[in-house]
Amino acid sequence: MALETSAPEIADVEAYMRALGERARDASRMLARATTAQKNRALHAMAEALDAARETLETANRRDLEAGRANGLDEALLDRLALTPARIDSMIEGLRQVAALPDPVGEIRDMRYLPSGIQVGKMRVALGVVGIVYESRPNVTVDAASLCLKSGNATILRGGSEAIQSNRAIADCIRQGLAAADLDAACVQVVATTDRAAVGALIAMPEYVDVIVPRGGKGLIERISRDARVPVIKHLDGVCHVYVDRAADDAKAVAIADNAKTQRYSPCNTMETLLVHVDAAPRVLPELARLYASKGVELRACERARAWLADAVAATEDDWHAEYLAPILAVRVVDSLEEAIAHINTYGSHHTDAIVTESVTDARRFLAEVDSSSVMVNASTRFADGFEYGLGAEIGISTDKLHARGPVGLEGLTSEKYIVYGDGHVRS
Amino acid sequence: MALETSAPEIADVEAYMRALGERARDASRMLARATTAQKNRALHAMAEALDAARETLETANRRDLEAGRANGLDEALLDRLALTPARIDSMIEGLRQVAALPDPVGEIRDMRYLPSGIQVGKMRVALGVVGIVYESRPNVTVDAASLCLKSGNATILRGGSEAIQSNRAIADCIRQGLAAADLDAACVQVVATTDRAAVGALIAMPEYVDVIVPRGGKGLIERISRDARVPVIKHLDGVCHVYVDRAADDAKAVAIADNAKTQRYSPCNTMETLLVHVDAAPRVLPELARLYASKGVELRACERARAWLADAVAATEDDWHAEYLAPILAVRVVDSLEEAIAHINTYGSHHTDAIVTESVTDARRFLAEVDSSSVMVNASTRFADGFEYGLGAEIGISTDKLHARGPVGLEGLTSEKYIVYGDGHVRS
Structure with missing residues (x-):
């Protein structure tokens, strides 16, 4: 023995x-x-x-x-x-x-x-x-x-x-x-x-x-x-998104986009790409630009987002796929909820994605259509773990579709x- | 298109x-x-x-x-x-x-x-x-x-x-x-x-x-x-068992052992091995021998079971593993519930197994310890399918352990x- x-x-x-x-x-x-x-x-x-x-x-x-x-x-x-x-x-x-x-x-x-x-x-x-x-x-x-x-x-x-x-x-x-x-x-x-x-x-x-x-x-x-x-x-990538909807409350959007990126950089449930509805962009991006700059977060943004993000470099296709696990953030402006959902289902890793919105209709649609193990409304992606979900502990976070999805x-x-x-x- | x-x-x-x-x-x-x-x-x-x-x-x-x-x-x-x-x-x-x-x-x-x-x-x-x-x-x-x-x-x-x-x-x-x-x-x-x-x-x-x-x-x-x-x-083998417990009701045991084998020979949920507690053997095997003989079911039995099954040939180790899908049945006498459970977990295919017993204690133990996708008390293994379980239909019967077990x-x-x-x- x-x-x-x-x-x-x-x-x-x-x-x-x-x-x-x-x-x-x-x-x-x-x-x-x-x-x-x-x-x-x-x-x-x-x-x-x-x-x-x-x-x-x-x-x-x-x-x-x-x-x-x-x-x-x-x-x-x-x-x-x-x-x-x-x-x-x-x-x-x-x-x-x-x-x-x-x-x-x-x-x-x-x-x-x-x-x-x-x-x-x-x-x-x-x-x-x-x-x-x-x-x-x-x-x-x-x-x-x-x-x-x-x-x-x-x-x-x-x-x-x-x-x-x-x-x-x-x-x-x-x-x-x-x-x-x-x-x-x-x-x-x-x-x-x-x-x-x-x-x-x-x-x-x-x-x-x-x-x-x-x-x-x-x-x-x-x-x-x-x-x-x-x-x-198994748990592969954590390419997590926050989508700031047209109907977002600006203060909640800023708080969540800040927390999801900067509370800790290395966890798998940290946001890697921020999506912002074109109508919300002028309301939240200038404030977020200041916040991220003060914390040393490098921004890589699409053409339209750069209008409000003076220091951002141009994002490439690779950035939408990237799991940085570092103080780097990709930012993209989208024209609609549909475009945000399509972006997440295409480039994401089916881990954790959040919408910030006051619209019941948009929230329900995001919850139903985003194909990820955790889908959130008005909460930071950083909550996606076994302790926060009340499981007591976790053996890992599954990005598989069969058997167990999310914190196991x-x-x-x-x-x-x-x-x-x-x-x-x-x-x- | x-x-x-x-x-x-x-x-x-x-x-x-x-x-x-x-x-x-x-x-x-x-x-x-x-x-x-x-x-x-x-x-x-x-x-x-x-x-x-x-x-x-x-x-x-x-x-x-x-x-x-x-x-x-x-x-x-x-x-x-x-x-x-x-x-x-x-x-x-x-x-x-x-x-x-x-x-x-x-x-x-x-x-x-x-x-x-x-x-x-x-x-x-x-x-x-x-x-x-x-x-x-x-x-x-x-x-x-x-x-x-x-x-x-x-x-x-x-x-x-x-x-x-x-x-x-x-x-x-x-x-x-x-x-x-x-x-x-x-x-x-x-x-x-x-x-x-x-x-x-x-x-x-x-x-x-x-x-x-x-x-x-x-x-x-x-x-x-x-x-x-x-x-x-996936669904691999269906090596299903009926175990007639010491505390079995004899009439139920005979009806279930008959139905589980002879109602249809080819389905995966048909019984392939009958296990009988040594105390129940003299009460049920003679009657079952007559029934199986009348339906042309060939019996392959352990030494002790053959005492009550005149026509049975001697079972070999291969018979305990066999999925006959035919009018052939392996029969084994066991000394205890523990031995029956161990036999099923060792030789079975984790598909469907039933106990016939009036003992609450034995039934609970069988349900808890038999490691199969369907475990039954006083019912024929033939019930294991999507329609009988009220699923409306099934895409198959899973013998996997993760995700879905049994009728899917x-x-x-x-x-x-x-x-x-x-x-x-x-x-x-």
Whole structure:
């Protein structure tokens, strides 16, 4: 039972991963009958174990950071890798929040009698085994493990090689939590090897793994989506828009366009293109030009928008596709709501898009026709995440269309099966 | 606008399919704003067009049947291909039933205020463009087109080459229906070429197609699942079980075990393995042996079951995996509910499994732990289909775990996006 803490030199990575898979499949069957109380007990015990292991965690993390520096990791990566006391606090708090969420497993809905006399409804069930592939941030280990456990899924976690010591120390705490609740250690397994072949094996075992959730850079996600032989819940680009409608309230428009861009530049739900109705442009663009200039945001605008944006450079076709993740904003003036919707559906990434309007008609149309995982009226795109939506936590934000769209919490890690009651009913 | 009726000699199949895809994507945007009344008008007009075109349909179908006979198709295939007056009636009736179903698109649920003041909920939306790949049965053309249209999806239909004349005649009626409701002809497109490369192209255009639904033999489905670059909603095996519990009512057990096997042999929801608790075996197996013998069902049983089944041959490991689709049944005696559940989760195909029991405790445990798309108590597995479940129709039965499990109707052809209302809310 030392698979997860053994040395990373594993001769046959494929066989090792298959062994993890087989144990995870068995564990998922046991988890299907774990009680809510048992799962919550494990989550609280994990929180206590993390709290008691602060020194060990910090020592392990220091080793990762030193190795990272020696390997020339850049400062942004090192920052994501660091386990500060505040980040340990937040992992502990996260576990307690997940324990406090309602258990989705076993929820039954829509039971009704059919003409044949049978009664049919749906029961929410775990997906089975979830494989998570992620980079650098060790807190993902705890976030993913807790959401998967609460939703009744066994998990195989494959973190970045740069975080291997931190992840192992966290895995020890998770194991203690599972043991405290009499749950099998295979409910959450952390891949012990940093060999890249482990990822290839993990995403190609449909008999053991039901879904893969990749978290990291676009390259990682594209590679996994291309090669996976199991379904992938993924998040690609976040090319988010705010559209200032003709019927916008100017103050709300300025506040939202400011916040959606400048509250933080790197998140996926930050606005990358601002669309403004031609009638609203003179009302909001001059004020926004001042605001953005004061915050050092570079503007790339269409010809018409530049009339109100003295400092803006001319936007090219590439700008409408761009996910800057930086203090850069594309701005375009449109003639109608239709044109705004068409722009968003054509150039956007189906992530999060907002309209600012006082018109009920325009709001309803925008909500119905914008084909994105989150569509907003008079709110900043920055709200699109699991915590703000009340999911308690998220395992990621899906830009897929099937299964789960948008922030994925406990519900997105489950599915529904049909249940049928009869009283000896047969089909005639 | 004669893409669908043009001759099948298309030089550049890839370019042709991309053109269909592009038109389907545009049509899906228009369908997103079609009203329920408009979609229903189209469905009723299609029904009228089919009714008016009975002779044309039968002539076209006769040509397919003649070509099929000349090409040596077997009788079972020719039977599936035939468009009898009764089958035309049932296509017409199917269209009217789909028109009568509630429109799932735009349904909003769970809108609630979050601590930040924003209001968040979910809105049901179409998936976008659905590609259907199917074999022989021309009625699938109408069933699939109607479900996709009602759920707001544009469809690209690729039927079998053996049904090409019938499918084109049906496509004409569909087009008339769309025109009568002012809907673009590209809402439902039937691939005009029988070139196999068309399937390869269809399943590899994620920019135009959101999901593929293959319907047909296992070979087709496996090939498509392996090669598709878009998500696939699929149905593989139907290795369905009935478990007669220790606490079973004997009469119900016999009726259900009989019906689940013998009501029809070829459907995917027919029982293939009967599991019997050792205490129930002497109460039900002798009676079942007589029943099955009278209907010519061959029994392949474990050692213990053979004590009560004089004519049964010894089952091998292969029998527990077998989907016979024939008058053959595997029978196994088990010592406990746990053993029955383990057998089903190990050897089954996660399709449909039933327990016969009067024990609430055993029924609840079976429902919770059997990992199948339909789990039943005291009812025949034969009930597992869209009509019996009240979905009105089905586009298939999914044995996948993500998105839709079990019979897939209108809801399975949709997804949910988040919608957010604020009043100028920004994130702090």
